[in-house]
Structures are given as C-alpha cells and as structure tokens.
Amino acid sequence: MKKIMFVCLGNICRSPMAEYLCRAEAEKRGLAMEITSAGTSGWHDGEYMHCGTADVLDGLGIDSRDFVSKRVKSSDWEEFDYLIVMDDNNLCDMETRFSKNKKLFKITDLLPENSRYDHVPDPWYTGNFKETHDILQQCCEILVTRLQRGEM
Structure with a gap:
C-alpha cells in the first residue's frame, strides 16, 4: 500500500483538499492507499481546514470532519x-x-506538458477555491491512475 503526504504552506487549503480528493478517488477505484497532508509552516497546527476548502469538499459529498492541520515532521521522509x-x-x-x-x-x-499550471495557486490569497479544486482533481485522477497501473 502506497503512503502519500500532500504538502502546502499552512495545511488548511490546498494540501487538505488534495488529501480528501485523492482519498475519494482511490476509494472509488478500490485502491488501498494511506493519504494525509501537512504544512511546511505549522502556522495552523491543530486547526480545521479553511472554510472554502471545507465548502468544496462538502459540495462533493466528501466528509472532512476528521481533519486536523499539522506540520511536516522529520519522520515523514522515511514514513x-x-x-x-x-x-x-x-x-x-x-x-x-x-x-x-x-x-x-x-x-x-x-499534468500534461501543455498545461497552463506549473503550481497550484493558493486560494488563501486568490480566493478561487474552484480553480484549486479543478487543478487538484485532475492531478489526483492522474496520480491514482499511475499508481493503479504501477507506473510510480
């Protein structure tokens, strides 16, 4: 079983959205994976995700009530x-x-080389949680497909 951690700055917008989208995609395909997320800063340790991220996930019927923000730990590299x-x-x-x-x-x-995205814009600053969702959904589908095929 593959173990994946998604990482952003504060672990309240992008990485939790990726965590729950990827988990839902893997479950839909019956692929066993351990998926979590963390932030590089630790600014929001112990907090729930941003309401914009929660609203996107709620709108998709994805339960995220168990989420708690955390910072990347040294042991994550090996784990x-x-x-x-x-x-x-x-x-x-x-x-x-x-x-x-x-x-x-x-x-x-x-993403394909012709994609216009070379990063996931932070909706904390842009306010565009839909754009973040659209990018992450596409990336998570590709990731799960590649893992399912044994390409990673």
Whole structure:
C-alpha cells in the first residue's frame, strides 16, 4: 500500500483538499492507499481546514470532519512513499529540510506538458477555491491512475 503526504504552506487549503480528493478517488477505484497532508509552516497546527476548502469538499459529498492541520515532521521522509507539494516554495522548503529525491515533487508535474499550471495557486490569497479544486482533481485522477497501473 502506497503512503502519500500532500504538502502546502499552512495545511488548511490546498494540501487538505488534495488529501480528501485523492482519498475519494482511490476509494472509488478500490485502491488501498494511506493519504494525509501537512504544512511546511505549522502556522495552523491543530486547526480545521479553511472554510472554502471545507465548502468544496462538502459540495462533493466528501466528509472532512476528521481533519486536523499539522506540520511536516522529520519522520515523514522515511514514513511516506511520496511527499507531493503544491508550489515551488513548498518544494524548496522540503528540499532544504530533506533532500532532492524522486519521492518529492510538485503535484502539477503530473499534468500534461501543455498545461497552463506549473503550481497550484493558493486560494488563501486568490480566493478561487474552484480553480484549486479543478487543478487538484485532475492531478489526483492522474496520480491514482499511475499508481493503479504501477507506473510510480
């Protein structure tokens, strides 16, 4: 069973959305995976996700009431098969903390080369939770497909 951690800055918008979207996609396909999320900053440790993220998930019928924000721990590097970040800043923070490695990459690296997205914009700043959902849904579908086919 693959173990995946999604990582963003505060662990209240993008990474929890990716966590629950990916979990729902894996469950839909009957693929056993352990999926979680964390933030690089720890600013929101112990908090629930942003209401915009919760609203998106609620609208999709995805129960996220068990979510609690947390910070990336040193042990996560060994514990998880993949640490998947949302943008270049997250990638830099994680590479500085751990190292460059194929288990660490940006989620948008999964998108086709002609995609207009090279990162997941942070809806904390943009206010556009729909855009975040649309990008993450596509990325999670690709991720689960590649894992299901044994391509990762």
